[in-house]
Amino acid sequence: MSKEEASERGPWAHIIRGMWRSPLGLIGVMLTTVSATLMVLGLVVEIFGLTNNVYVSIFAFMILPGGMVTGLILIPLAAYLRRRQWFKYGIAREHLQINLSDHKHRKLLVWLIVLTVLFFTLLTVIGFEGYEFSDSPVFCGTVCHKVMAPEYSAYRRSPHAKVACVECHIGPGVSWFVKAKISGLRQVWGVLTNSYDRPIPDPVQNLRPARDTCEQCHWPEKFSGKRVKTFIHFTNDDQKTPIINNIALHIGGMNRITGKYEGIHWHVSNGVKIQYLADKKRHNISKVKVTRADGSKDEFINTDVKLPKDAKWRTMDCIDCHNRPTHIFDMPDNMVDLGLYSKKINQDIPGIREDCITAITKQYKSRDEASAQMTKYLVKLQVKRHGQAFANKHMADLQKAGAFILKSYLDNVWPDMRIKWGTYGSDIGHQRADEGWGCWRCHDDSHVDTKGDAIPQDCDLCHDDPE
Numbered sequence: 001m002s003k004e005e006a007s008e009r010g011p012w013a014h015i016i017r018g019m020w021r022s023p024l025g026l027i028g029v030m031l032t033t034v035s036a037t038l039m040v041l042g043l044v045v046e047i048f049g050l051t052n053n054v055y056v057s058i059f060a061f062m063i064l065p066g067g068m069v070t071g072l073i074l075i076p077l078a079a080y081l082r083r084r085q086w087f088k089y090g091i092a093r094e095h096l097q098i099n100l101s102d103h104k105h106r107k108l109l110v111w112l113i114v115l116t117v118l119f120f121t122l123l124t125v126i127g128f129e130g131y132e133f134s135d136s137p138v139f140c141g142t143v144c145h146k147v148m149a150p151e152y153s154a155y156r157r158s159p160h161a162k163v164a165c166v167e168c169h170i171g172p173g174v175s176w177f178v179k180a181k182i183s184g185l186r187q188v189w190g191v192l193t194n195s196y197d198r199p200i201p202d203p204v205q206n207l208r209p210a211r212d213t214c215e216q217c218h219w220p221e222k223f224s225g226k227r228v229k230t231f232i233h234f235t236n237d238d239q240k241t242p243i244i245n246n247i248a249l250h251i252g253g254m255n256r257i258t259g260k261y262e263g264i265h266w267h268v269s270n271g272v273k274i275q276y277l278a279d280k281k282r283h284n285i286s287k288v289k290v291t292r293a294d295g296s297k298d299e300f301i302n303t304d305v306k307l308p309k310d311a312k313w314r315t316m317d318c319i320d321c322h323n324r325p326t327h328i329f330d331m332p333d334n335m336v337d338l339g340l341y342s343k344k345i346n347q348d349i350p351g352i353r354e355d356c357i358t359a360i361t362k363q364y365k366s367r368d369e370a371s372a373q374m375t376k377y378l379v380k381l382q383v384k385r386h387g388q389a390f391a392n393k394h395m396a397d398l399q400k401a402g403a404f405i406l407k408s409y410l411d412n413v414w415p416d417m418r419i420k421w422g423t424y425g426s427d428i429g430h431q432r433a434d435e436g437w438g439c440w441r442c443h444d445d446s447h448v449d450t451k452g453d454a455i456p457q458d459c460d461l462c463h464d465d466p467e
């Protein structure tokens, strides 16, 4: 190109054309155009609900905007880098001014403004979609597929299956939103570098106080009174007659007749504050401080509990009992008992309860290995017990029982995440009190105040027989 050509076209036209000419500029222009086009396409797909594939959403709302912004930065950069050449072709600095009385310049400016507005609108819309998407359970539960699979799976069969992860894990307000996104980035880093904890440790450190999150939908002022719950067990000695425990839980809340808080939800009622000193897992509690609604204070101490140095004081909230409101993991014997009671496991086959428990709690290396071996192993145990002929005769029932326990296993165990039966225990109740879960961490008759009164363990404090 000669100097004359350059000056004939005008300096601006030269610069704009020049943007295309450098490889960097070309990449920038292509990146912007392709990203923008695909983003629009992604939006259309989203709006018309053409696919539910999360990877489409991740691409359209999280990766492409990055591409477009990179492109938009590259273009002026390319132009800037070519500046030297303009001067080489004799474009004087003073020609690089925008002259609004020149209609070419005006046209250029209008185009620039229109394009900028268009791009920003697109980015805003996409940004909003991306934000909504990054808050959706599908994103939380499936993007970090392997990592979150156990929690996602437990969540989908829980009473909160329709409550978004962020409602409990982030809650309302900007500051927790920012904290969550920062910790989210750290988690993504953990996944990328394969350096996350297995299993993901509980209790979750720095979980937002539950009262900010749960109380969007539940509140202790609501009086629940009593709630009857039924528990069904069998034993290996008698796998036919169910032991049925009916209990009426004193959930309580504010009693509108007396105007006082009572029952189990007393711990989180107005004016009551309970703090306790515990180890990291919150299994061992040495001291409990209470402030009651009338202002009186008390401290209960169990001198037998020795805590490590990292023991911390914690103020009791919903999570100290409802640590599994949604990631509810089952125990193997309960699942086998459910199978027996619902006739998915044939109670008439002698020893089936014991063999099912042996098969379901066997340590398989992976979920695939369990899928391949569990039923075979159950059959093997039955052959050992009753001989091949018996097993053959009851093969259909054994297959059905095998399928049931396998499904229960797959709902609860993830060897690659080191999640075994019982890894995540529940603090509601006292079924696993020996392992440090539940109400009896405090209600053990051994935490005593100076007057000698204990946090009570009376069987009718928390529940009694339903009338």
Ligand code: HEC
Pocket: 137, 138, 140, 141, 148, 151, 152, 155, 160, 163, 164, 165, 166, 167, 168, 169, 200, 201, 202, 203, 204, 207, 319, 322, 323, 324, 325, 326, 327, 424
């Ligand atoms: C009803 C409220 C609620 C919802 C909805 C919820 N979680 Fe949780 N989640 C919790 C609580 C409470 C804990 C803390 C348990 C603890 O500290 O012992 C927790 C813990 C976790 C943990 C730590 C491991 C564990 O099991 O303790 C992960 C991971 C997790 N949640 C992921 C998710 C994902 C992914 C979703 C959505 C698919 C989700 N959560 C939805 C309340 C909720």
Ligand code: HEC
Pocket: 159, 160, 163, 164, 167, 168, 210, 213, 214, 215, 216, 217, 218, 318, 319, 322, 325
């Ligand atoms: C966005 C609203 C929402 C939030 C936030 C929420 N829940 Fe719920 N919760 C529900 C709904 C809806 C149900 C189901 C009600 C029903 O089955 O009648 C429910 C049910 C429950 C139940 C009864 C479960 C059962 O077995 O029937 C408990 C306990 C509970 N929630 C505790 C919590 C705790 C603890 C938190 C905070 C970690 C929490 N919820 C946060 C909406 C919410």
Ligand code: HEC
Pocket: 210, 211, 214, 215, 218, 219, 220, 224, 227, 229, 249, 251, 264, 265, 267, 268, 316, 317, 318, 319, 320, 321, 322, 428, 429
């Ligand atoms: C001292 C332990 C404890 C604390 C603290 C606690 N709960 Fe509960 N809550 C229970 C027990 C026990 C039940 C009955 C258990 C069941 O049904 O499985 C229950 C039941 C519930 C239910 C179901 C009520 C119904 O009528 O069926 C909801 C909802 C609930 N709790 C929400 C909360 C919220 C929200 C908080 C925090 C403000 C909270 N709980 C604090 C122990 C507690």
Ligand code: HEC
Pocket: 250, 261, 262, 263, 264, 266, 267, 274, 275, 276, 285, 288, 290, 300, 316, 320, 321, 427, 428, 429, 438, 439, 440, 441, 442, 443, 454, 455, 456, 461, 462
């Ligand atoms: C961190 C310790 C702690 C844990 C865990 C705990 N409690 Fe308590 N609870 C207390 C203390 C302290 C009192 C009050 C004792 C007193 O004032 O004499 C109390 C009192 C109660 C009361 C009597 C409330 C009233 O009407 O005055 C009930 C019912 C109760 N707890 C049920 C439960 C249940 C159910 C659980 C488990 C789901 C549980 N608690 C877990 C510390 C705890």
Ligand code: HEC
Pocket: 229, 231, 232, 245, 247, 249, 428, 429, 430, 431, 439, 440, 443, 456, 457, 458, 459, 460, 461, 462, 463
């Ligand atoms: C501090 C409160 C508290 C005290 C004290 C208490 N329980 Fe419970 N118990 C509970 C709660 C809460 C549940 C419900 C657990 C659940 O929802 O999974 C429960 C459940 C049960 C169940 C049914 C569980 C099952 O798997 O069959 C039995 C039986 C039971 N309790 C017996 C007792 C006996 C016996 C005592 C007296 C030694 C006692 N409880 C004292 C809170 C208490």
